Amino acid sequence: METKLISNEQDLKKAFAIREQVFVNEQEVAIEDEFDEFDVIGSTCQHILVFYDGQAVGTGRIRFLEQTGKLERICILEPYRKLGIGKIIIGSLEEIAESQGAAQVKLHGQTQAAGFYKKLGYESRSAVFMEDGIPHIVMTKDLSHGKRI
Numbered sequence: 001m002e003t004k005l006i007s008n009e010q011d012l013k014k015a016f017a018i019r020e021q022v023f024v025n026e027q028e029v030a031i032e033d034e035f036d037e038f039d040v041i042g043s044t045c046q047h048i049l050v051f052y053d054g055q056a057v058g059t060g061r062i063r064f065l066e067q068t069g070k071l072e073r074i075c076i077l078e079p080y081r082k083l084g085i086g087k088i089i090i091g092s093l094e095e096i097a098e099s100q101g102a103a104q105v106k107l108h109g110q111t112q113a114a115g116f117y118k119k120l121g122y123e124s125r126s127a128v129f130m131e132d133g134i135p136h137i138v139m140t141k142d143l144s145h146g147k148r149i
Contacts, residue, residue, distance in 0.1 A: 018077055030132070048096075067101070069093070107138075121141050122140065
């Protein structure tokens with residue numbers, strides 16, 4: 001597997017295709033809710049792709065809010081789930097956060113994935129809330145203790 005920081009429009013389109021498949025087609029999120037002003041190269045977000053056998057199969061992005069990195073749009077194409085790609089995405093985004101001096105990362109995790117995030121050191125910080133028709137929970141992880149995955 002290979003992880004790549006997205007730096008060109010061609011790779012950004014690959015990330016968009018993965019997000020559209022997972023969030024729009026599978027989870028029925030409205031396409032106008034999935035893509036936003038941070039989905040451009042040079043914005044305040046950094047996007048990554050994970051490749052498996054040369055094919056882009058997973059993506060995620062990180063956006064910075066003061067000293068916190070907000071992990072967003074984390075998804076993996078269905079045939080490639082359960083191969084450890086989610087852990088690779090989270091670890092890569094945490095590395096970016098640390099390199100930018102973030103003391104903490106947070107995310108709005110779908111409740112069905114809360115156990116996965118908890119195994120990676122994330123703690124629940126909110127009650128369940130609905131986002132795009134899907135139950136979510138705010139989860140955070142302190143990076144200042146060197147406990148990255």
